[in-house]
Amino acid sequence: MAAITLITGKPRIGKTAFAVELLMFDDFYKGRKIFSNINGLLIDHHKPPEGHSWEDMHEWLKWKENIGSVVIYDEVQYLFPTRSSGSKMPENVAFLNIHGHYGIDMILITQSAKLLDVNLREVVNKHIHIAANKMGGLTRLEWNEVALNPTQQARNALSSSHKIRQEVFEYYKSAEVHTAHSHVKSRWYYVIIAMLFVLPCILGLVGFMGYKMYQGYKEKAGISAQAEEAKEPTGFKNPLDPENQKEMMPQSGIQGQNLKPEDFVPTLAEKPESKPIYNGVRQVKTFEYPVGCVDGGKSGCTCYSSQGTPLKEITKAMCKDYVKNGLPFNPYKDEQQIAQQPQTAPQTAYELEKGQVLTMGGQSPQNLMYDGYTEAGQQFAQRGGVVGSP
Structure with missing residues (x-):
């Protein structure tokens, strides 16, 4: 068109x-x-x-x-x-x-x-x-x-x-x-141009001040948290303290309730301590760890705990290795506590020397026990002889 x-x-x-x-x-x-x-x-x-x-x-x-x-x-x-x-x-x-x-x-x-x-x-x-x-x-x-x-x-x-x-x-x-064009510009033109340079500076200053305030708040919060921690240094409670034992003791499910026959039935055969009635008082205090091994006799080679109980989980081959090369390093032993233990009475004539492991057959025993150990072997003295002797 x-x-x-x-x-x-x-x-x-x-x-x-x-x-x-x-x-x-x-x-x-x-x-x-x-x-x-x-x-x-x-x-x-x-x-x-x-x-x-x-x-x-x-x-x-x-x-x-x-x-x-x-x-x-x-x-x-x-x-x-x-x-x-x-x-x-x-x-x-x-x-x-x-x-x-x-x-x-x-x-x-x-x-x-x-x-x-x-x-x-x-x-x-x-x-x-x-x-x-x-x-x-x-x-x-x-x-x-x-x-x-x-x-x-x-x-x-x-x-x-x-x-x-x-x-x-x-x-x-x-x-x-x-010809040069000389158009009259509004004052807002110059304001906008100025703001293009000033605004980033203002935003940067505001951001910096906000960051400083945030850092100050974090520092104050950290000081407050440290003060609270100072009031209660740690959450650890000594399990040997009787008062702490009461607090740490798990509450029995039957506390405050009438006893029932099933409360006296062990949950594990031949383990009377597994009766539910003992749930509130039953606590583990220590653990099994080999403190001595005896090679010879009818039982062959056997390792024993600190309470004199045989450790059936340790094989005969491992037991013989302990007798020959010594017991493994014990990372659970507290050296400071052992140093503070009082000296025990003199050993009986039949008591094992400290840290000894006996080898039957007339050969001299090899010392594989930890330094400072006193309890090992005492249980054998009560029998009037050495563990593993005929």
Whole structure:
């Protein structure tokens, strides 16, 4: 659909540059015959035919070879100036009413729509106004009809940011390229620029102060926690203390209840201590660990605990290894407690020397016991002989 596009704006705002940009980059105008009066335009275009002028374009635009052409006219107020009401309409103005019949598209450039013929204003299909904004840039306003007061009618326009492509100035002789644009910028422009530099500093300072406050809070919380720990140094309670034994003793499931027959039935055969009635008082005080081994006699090689009980879990081969090479290191022995133990009475004639392991068969026994050990072997003295003797 053939249309008339009006481009307005103050001098040196970039109106002509925008029109040239449309010719260069808008596919709608590419490949079409162009007629233009733009000074120094390097895009392929035509002037009015010989013997004709722009004033009689209503004649030569109707020619067959010119149908579907594009007309770009700069400073169009000189071609279609305002006229008094009641005056006769010029033929070139009247042609604007039927230009679409010949597929003619027009891009007309001027400073204000008020400078144009009133009939031209009525047939404009799109009005584009370029203006400087308060941020120091350019704004493009678009209407589907002429806006005689673009500033006041901006609220009804399609608004967008406008930027001139620098390569456009190479395709025509432009006054804009030699003139510095000095648009008045709003104070908010400078405020925003300043905030771009100040805001990161403020945010950094706030973040740093927040971090310091957080660290201070953590330190105070740590001091409070340490103070609480100082009141109760450890959660350890000495299990040898009778008072602590009462607290640590598990409560029987039958405490405060009537006794039942099943409370006296051991849960393990031949283990009377496994009766449920003892659940509240039964506690492990020590554990089995080999303190001596005897090789010989009817039983072969046997290792014994500190209570003189044979350790059936230790195999004969391991027992013989202990007799030959000595007992393994005891990581459970408290050297400090052993050093503080009082000296025991002299051994009987039949009592084993400290740390001895007997080997039957007349050979001298090998000392494999821990230093300071006194209980080992005492149980054997009660029998009047050495464990393993015939």
